[in-house]
Amino acid sequence: MTQTVQATVVLVSAVASGQGKTTVTAALARKLQHQGKRVRVFKTGPDFIDPMLLERASGAPVHSLDLWIVGLDACRQLLAQAALESDVILIEGVMGLYDGNPSSADLARAFGVPVLAVIDAAAMAQTTGALVLGLRDYGPVDLAGVIANRVGSAGHAGMVADALRDVPLLGSLQRQEKSLPERHLGLVLPAEVTELEQLLDQLAEQLQLDEAAWQRLAPTTLPAPVVQQPPAAALAGKxxxxxxxxxxxxxxxxxxxxxxxxxxxxxxxxxxxxxxxxxxxxxxxxxxxxxxxxxxxxxxxxxxxxxxxxxxxxxxxxxxxxxxxxxxxxxxxxxxxxxxxxxxxxxxxxxxxxxxxxxxxxxxxxxxxxxxxxxxxxxxxxxxxxxxxxxxxxxxxxxxxxxxxxxxxxxxxxxxxxxxxxxxxxxxxxxxxxxxxxxxx
Missing domain, CATH: 3.40.50.880 (Class I glutamine amidotransferase (GATase) domain)
Structure with a gap:
């Protein structure tokens, strides 16, 4: 009988870049960590800077998951090992949910991981429902819920929740006075951001999480990690x-x-x-x-x-x-x-x-x-x-x-x-x- 491991796993994605995936993933990782959860974070696709920030938010190294560059089996092994060592695994997607070949949606489906959609709700309310249902049904994917980013008030968040129909609003994050700075290759390196720890703590505090809905998320089951033969020590002594x-x-x-x-x-x-x-x-x-x-x-x-x-x-x-x-x-x-x-x-x-x-x-x-x-x-x-x-x-x-x-x-x-x-x-x-x-x- 094949041995398995379980953990709460979600893939954090969106309709496009710039929706706040990294901010929400960092806030969620820090909030769960404050609740005493063991949290591991992965980044979909090739990336260097976002993982540095997410490592600061979660307190653990952030590795890449990519079905082509890393490979299906290696990704499965990384996830399974993380499931042994953590309570919650967050996977930040890349670009939009269905962008790229392979896409974030492909990764989620490959391992039976539900998707958590981040929606920038700053300039919309009821229309978020159309976006979310489209994200769910186009693939389709297993949509665990939504976190609405840049909401203006509790009333605004309520309108978003009502528009989602049968998809739960797992959380919301208000508009930020201070955002994570960026430059031409992405975010500014975490070491260059003054008071980063305070900013991450503030994001975690401001993230309004529906604890009951979060607890209802079904755990993801993965094959237990296998003992792998290390490569020949061709660089021994070097x-x-x-x-x-x-x-x-x-x-x-x-x-x-x-x-x-x-x-x-x-x-x-x-x-x-x-x-x-x-x-x-x-x-x-x-x-x-x-x-x-x-x-x-x-x-x-x-x-x-x-x-x-x-x-x-x-x-x-x-x-x-x-x-x-x-x-x-x-x-x-x-x-x-x-x-x-x-x-x-x-x-x-x-x-x-x-x-x-x-x-x-x-x-x-x-x-x-x-x-x-x-x-x-x-x-x-x-x-x-x-x-x-x-x-x-x-x-x-x-x-x-x-x-x-x-x-x-x-x-x-x-x-x-x-x-x-x-x-x-x-x-x-x-x-x-x-x-x-x-x-x-």
Whole structure:
């Protein structure tokens, strides 16, 4: 007989981006935590910033769930393990409920998870009923209820509740005088938000939750997690230095877990503090982030820049993704048009622009299988360097981001999700080349 685990699980979604999914998920996580519940939060699709905020709200690491990038079985394993360790699991969706392939609705249906719809009710009342019933029936999905965001009063919330017919209004959140600040890639990093803890506590207090309706939510049953064989310790004895500060903050927790499972020791340093790459490191990982906001500081970080050049001259492996690649160019031009000299291992100039330059799930072929991930950037890289490969966009199969290689340096705008192909990741940090063959979507 198959063993199972249970927990209260809901997927928090909406009709579109900008409805307040992250705010409501954070408020709900903090409120439930204050009630003594053990809460775990997941984020649907590729994302770095929202999980940082949700981790602060819930007090636990936030991992990604994506049926293509992470994979069905791995998602099931993550959910089942969380169900063993928590009372409530919140999954924040991406964009609108049915947007994308796979969509948030696909994820909810794959695991029998009910949907909690967030509706921005600021400029409507009875029409919320039409939106909610459409969200429920279009798929359809199992709609657990609604949280009305930006309501003006108790009377306004009552009109919304009456319009929902047979769908319960599980809660409401009043209009906020102070919202979570945003910039071009999403929310401002939590570390930069003053009084964030007080803001989260305030949101939790202001979230009016129908406790009786919440208690009536049926638990979700999942197969118990299975003991998995760890990957071969191909990086045993290797130390990987990882840039980590406000300029290099876009790191999947799962990527760090994967490197440790491969046997690597991890050490962290701050380029913004002009810290050099640790001398005992065997490989260097430069993740994405906001280098464009700190270009002047990075340009003056002479110790750090020289250490990266020396690391490359010593033929040690370097993997740079998105923002990490941007700082390895000769020049970085920020949003104001100011040009700053960078490390110069890659010929060319990175230019920030107002228009989105890349977005979506992608994969790259390697000799060990397909390494999956995504891209999301507002800059372009003008270079004479010839790519050794291109990623392939999912699901279209069109050519995606260029992958560059200079000696033992591999760089791309592509953000890799390491657990999708650990053996390829091990080869990458051992300085071995990526196979340049195209990969299937």
């Amino acid at each position: 130390t990987i230095a990882i840039a980590r500060d406000a300029a290099f903050a876009f790191l999947y927790p799962a990527n760090l877990d994967c490197l440790r499972e491969l046997g690597a020791d991890l050490c962290f340093f701050s380029p913004l503090a002009d810290q050099p790459v640790p001398l005992d490191a065997d490989a260097l990982y430069l993740p994405g982030g906001y280098p464009e906001l700190h270009a002047a500081t990075l340009a003056q970080a002479a110790n750090w820049q020289q250490s990266v050049r020396g690391f490359h001259a010593a033929s040690k492996a370097i993997f740079a993704e998105c923002g990490g690649m941007m700082v390895l160019a000769e020049t970085l031009v920020d949003q104001s048009g100011t040009a700053s000299p960078m490390v110069g291992l890659l010929p060319g100039q990175v230019q920030m622009q107002a228009r989105l330059a890349g977005l979506g799930s992608q994969g790259v072929a390697t000799a060990h299988g397909q390494l999956r991930g995504h891209t999301f950037h507002y800059s372009r890289f003008d270079t004479d360097a010839t790519p050794v490969a291109h990623t392939i966009k999912h699901p279209s199969g069109a050519a995606g981001e260029a992958v560059y290689r200079v000696g033992t340096l591999s760089a791309s705008y592509f953000h890799a999700y390491f657990p999708s192909c650990p053996t390829a990741v091990a080869a990458l940090f051992l300085g071995l080349p990526w196979e340049a063959a195209p990969c299937a979507p």
